[in-house]
Amino acid sequence: MKKYLLLVMTIGLLCACSDDDVTASEITTMRINHYQNTAIALEPVLTLLVQYGDSFGTESWNNLYSSIEGFDYAPGYIYDLSVRIDQIGNPAADAGSYKYTLVEVLAAQEIPAETEFDINLKLNDNVFVTTDSGYQLLNQIDIDCNTLCDTLDELLENQDIVVGTFKHSANNIIQLIALE
Numbered sequence: 519m520k521k522y523l524l525l526v527m528t529i530g531l532l533c534a535c536s537d538d539d540v541t542a543s544e545i546t547t548m549r550i551n552h553y554q555n556t557a558i559a560l561e562p563v564l565t566l567l568v569q570y571g572d573s574f575g576t577e578s579w580n581n582l583y584s585s586i587e588g589f590d591y592a593p594g595y596i597y598d599l600s601v602r603i604d605q606i607g608n609p610a611a612d613a614g615s616y617k618y619t620l621v622e623v624l625a626a627q628e629i630p631a632e633t634e635f636d637i638n639l640k641l642n643d644n645v646f647v648t649t650d651s652g653y654q655l656l657n658q659i660d661i662d663c664n665t666l667c668d669t670l671d672e673l674l675e676n677q678d679i680v681v682g683t684f685k686h687s688a689n690n691i692i693q694l695i696a697l698e
Contacts, residue, residue, distance in 0.1 A: 541607040545621055546570050548586075550597040552629045553684070553692070556638045556646040556655065557581045564656055566591060570601075588620035593659075594686045598624040631686055634695065639670070640680040647674060660691045669697055 551567035565581035573580065586601060600621040609615050637655065639647050647670070648654050653661040661684075663670050673680045683696040 539607045539609075540604045540617075542605040543602060545600060545602050547574060547624065548599045548601045548618075549574060550586075550589075550591065550599060551579055552594055552596050552633070552686070553635050553637070554591075554593070554655075554659070555581065556641075557583065558641065558644055559583050562644050562646055562656060564658055582618070584614050584616065584618055586618040586620050589623075593690055593692075595626045595628050597626050600624055629686075634683050634685050636681050636683050637692075638679075639682045639697075640674055640677065642678050645674055655692075660689075662687055662691050662693045664694060666694050666697060670694065673697055 547570065549569040551569075553567070554564045555567055557563055557565045563583065565583055566586070567579040568582045569576065569579060586599070589597075589599065591597075602619045602621050604617040604619070606615055606617055637646075639645070639655075646656055647661070648657045650657055653663050653667065653670070655661060661682075670680075670682070681698050682694050683698070684692040684694055687693040
């Protein structure tokens with residue numbers, strides 16, 4: 519009897535976890551920028567910067583607050599992807615309304631090492647720089663602040679908005695080259 523009950527519960531769980539809640543689905547081409555930026559969701563997060571739809575190929579980049587299932591992002595590359603976007607009819611309370619799944623990597627172009635990019639380091643009360651083990655973005659991306667560490671500390675303490683200009687360095691470290 520216990521085995522039968524366990525079997526029924528397992529089947530019930532599998533059915534509850536199916537994609538029956540997908541209300542719409544489309545495949546689109548999506549471009550992923552060569553660096554991640556900071557943003558605020560339920561808490562401070564790192565997001566991929568993406569273009570798709572009308573913004574594809576423009577200077578406009580949008581934060582993607584979800585991951586792309588099956589996609590292994592590496593900084594320093596601009597990716598063109600074929601992605602399936604599923605709209606979820608009844609998402610969990612802390613989940614998004616869309617699920618992104620990689621269909622195919624169409625292109626991966628390495629950007630020149632001297633390419634500069636800006637990242638928000640503080641927005642009002644949200645500080646994205648952590649110092650638990652050296653300078654990092656949200657304990658995930660190492661920052662080489664070089665000779666700007668003291669200036670960075672001072673600006674984070676005294677300014678409402680702090681933006682850093684960076685370039686990629688070896689071993690997925692980003693190097694701080696200017697502050698505003």
